[in-house]
Amino acid sequence: MRSMSKDACEVHITIHRLDELSVSLRQAWHRAMDESPEYANPFLSPEFATGIGRYRGGARVAVLHEYGEPVGFFPYERNSLGVGRAMGLGLSDCQALVHRPGVTWDAQELLRACGLSIFEFDHLVEEQKPFGRHVTGMFASPVIDLEHGEGSYAEWLRGAYPGLAKTTLKKERRIGRDLGEVRFVFDERDPRVLRTLMQWKSAQYRRTGRMDRFARPWIVDLVDHLFQVREEHFTGVLSVLYAGDRPVAAHFGPRSHTVFACWFTAYDPEFRYYSPGLIMHLRLAEAARRDDVRLMDLGRGDKEYKDWLKTRELRVGEGFATRPHPVAAAHRLWRRPVRGLRNTVLAHPTLRESADRLLKTVGTWRTSGRADSGAAGPRAR
Structure with a gap:
C-alpha cells in the first residue's frame, strides 16, 4: 500500500x-x-x-x-x-x-x-x-426513468410506449402461436442459458465485423463470476425471453438496488423477424420497474431502439x-x-452507415472462414 x-x-x-x-x-x-x-x-x-x-x-x-x-x-x-x-x-x-x-x-x-x-x-x-x-x-x-406501479405488462406497455405497444404485443402473440407460449424470466439462474447468450452475442459480433469480446477468455470468466454475485449494490441478472421451452432472446447485466445497467443483449437470429431484441428490452424494463429499480441505463451509443425507449439522456x-x-x-x-x-x-449517419456496411462485409468473410475451418465459439467453462 x-x-x-x-x-x-x-x-x-x-x-x-x-x-x-x-x-x-x-x-x-x-x-x-x-x-x-x-x-x-x-x-x-x-x-x-x-x-x-x-x-x-x-x-x-x-x-x-x-x-x-x-x-x-x-x-x-x-x-x-x-x-x-x-x-x-x-x-x-x-x-x-x-x-x-x-x-x-x-x-x-x-x-x-x-x-x-x-x-x-x-x-x-x-x-x-x-x-x-x-x-x-x-x-x-440514454436512460429510462421507471416509476413503480401495479398492473399487467400489457397495461404498462400501452401507458409507457403507446406507439410501440400495438406492434410489440402483436409480435408477441405471433411468437406464441408459432413457437409456443411466451414466457419472460427476469432473474434466470440457469448457467446454460448464459452460455447460449454468449454464443449468440459472439456470433453477432462476428456477423457485424465487431471485435468479439467473448473470444477473450478473461471476459467470459468475468461474466461467469459476476453472474454469481448477489449483493445489494451489485447483482448479476440474467433475463430470458422464452417461447415454449426455447430461449429466443436474453440479456445479462448488473443492477444495484436502484439502477439497472443494460449490458449484453442478444437473440436467436432465426427469429429476428419477431423483433425479439426489442421485446426483450421492454419486458426487462417492466420487470425492473416491478423490482423497485428507478433507472434503467441503456448505455452510450446511437441505436434506434434506444431512441424509442429512452425518457431522457445523461x-x-x-x-x-x-x-x-x-x-x-x-x-x-x-x-x-x-x-x-x-x-x-x-x-x-452517412459515414456510420457506410462503416456498418463495411464491417458487415468483413463479418461475412470472417464467419464464412470460421465455418470453413470448423472454428469453435467462445470458450465455455
Whole structure:
C-alpha cells in the first residue's frame, strides 16, 4: 500500500489492491454510492471493481480520507509504465471517482498518488468537475426513468410506449402461436442459458465485423463470476425471453438496488423477424420497474431502439487526464486520433452507415472462414 497527502489534516490518499479491501472500506464505498444518485450505477461498485481485479493484474483503488474517514474511491487499472485507464474500460458504461457529497479533490494530486502519468476514460460521469479540463468530448447516454406501479405488462406497455405497444404485443402473440407460449424470466439462474447468450452475442459480433469480446477468455470468466454475485449494490441478472421451452432472446447485466445497467443483449437470429431484441428490452424494463429499480441505463451509443425507449439522456465524458510526462504524451498521441476518427464516423449517419456496411462485409468473410475451418465459439467453462 502507498499513501500520500495533499494536506496532512484534510486529504490523505491510500492505494489498495481490490482483493485486500477491508469490509469497512467496502461499506464506506457503498455509503458513498447511496448518498449521491450519480454514483448508484452498479459499474461503480466495489463488486464490479473486484471482479475486474480477479482477471486484470493492474486493478487498484485509491481511497480518499478526510480527517481519517474514507470518503472517496477511485478504481482504475495501471500498467507497468504508469498508463492508467478507467476500471473495465471498453466494458464499463459508467466511470467516476465515487465520493460522499461535498468532498473536494484535485486531479493532478490524484494521478500522482496513483503513480499515473495518464488516465483514459470513455464513460465518465458528468459531475466529475476536477477532470473537466481533460474531457475531449461529451456524449449522450440514454436512460429510462421507471416509476413503480401495479398492473399487467400489457397495461404498462400501452401507458409507457403507446406507439410501440400495438406492434410489440402483436409480435408477441405471433411468437406464441408459432413457437409456443411466451414466457419472460427476469432473474434466470440457469448457467446454460448464459452460455447460449454468449454464443449468440459472439456470433453477432462476428456477423457485424465487431471485435468479439467473448473470444477473450478473461471476459467470459468475468461474466461467469459476476453472474454469481448477489449483493445489494451489485447483482448479476440474467433475463430470458422464452417461447415454449426455447430461449429466443436474453440479456445479462448488473443492477444495484436502484439502477439497472443494460449490458449484453442478444437473440436467436432465426427469429429476428419477431423483433425479439426489442421485446426483450421492454419486458426487462417492466420487470425492473416491478423490482423497485428507478433507472434503467441503456448505455452510450446511437441505436434506434434506444431512441424509442429512452425518457431522457445523461451525459458521459471521454478523454485523457494527464501529468507532464513523456509516456503520457506518447499514449495520448497514439490513442486520441483513434478515438477521434471513431467519434467522427459515429456522429455522421452517412459515414456510420457506410462503416456498418463495411464491417458487415468483413463479418461475412470472417464467419464464412470460421465455418470453413470448423472454428469453435467462445470458450465455455
